[in-house]
Amino acid sequence: MIIVKHKSTPQASFDKRYPEYKIIDVTSKAPTPFVKLSPFYPIGDIPVPLSEGHFAQSVEGIWQGLKVFETASIDLKKLEVTTMKGLKRTVRKFGNVKGHQAGVNNHNLLPYIIARKQIYLPAYRWVLDHKVSDVLQLIKNEAEQHPIILLDYETNGDVENASKPLSHAYLVKYYLENNFPV
Template structure:
């Protein structure tokens, strides 16, 4: 079995030439059913919010955006309730530079970027893979050769240069190489 991750904007001819015979699966928020359910924007509901006992979110992206703290704006619990895959993003253009991610809606600590990836994003997305889309993970695992399309291909939690690719995380999950969760300082 081979799992590849490629950019969604890549031309079909380029994908076919690079990965002959591979099944191409778009796992972005613009992908078709059922694969769109692998998108962190997808509103599965009931996703536990790290550092918030008893609080859940509709989507992984809702958690990531809700706990993000900017120079001019603190957490935004409303992001946890969005069910449309739209209106989730919070930007530096609107709120100023990102200061970190809060340890919960009421938390007193701000986590740096890599630590937030490890302690907030990874556990939330892994929970979705194990509890909401395990059937899709098994379908991908059964494919002989597959290309997962995403907007970014960065699968390195330590690389802050670009957003983390959830397609790369699906690949790592299936291959049993899930990134270590917890504080980056402890690694």
């Protein structure tokens, strides 16, 4: 069994409510090798969805790079970030988000949930399929011995819920359970 909990949950809470669970942090602050599951991690050579011939260092770089704001278009430099820092592009700086561009060379804008399904999910799925099988196997091995808690800064596992960012820990859970969305 795998469940997802917020990274800031106190250890005492886990000890009390889930004493038999193995806790695995999959955030950008996680230890190696689990940090590789973070969408911020520069795993490299990720095909940019809807953008034949374009590749990115991280899933978050793709998501942020294709985001279009009131005062800013896409930012292809985000595709090349290898430090896990400086990836976020905020409404405070650029105004409201208009949508995500449907690829590097297509100027059509996708609404949030459609972008999540056509950009974020395929990019993250590609990473799970091609770059982190060893890390996923470690989690599978642990799950055979104990129930697992995956820690993330986000806990929204509903792809259709646009009110909160999607939890990549839930995507790992779904993938391991052969239930990856879309």
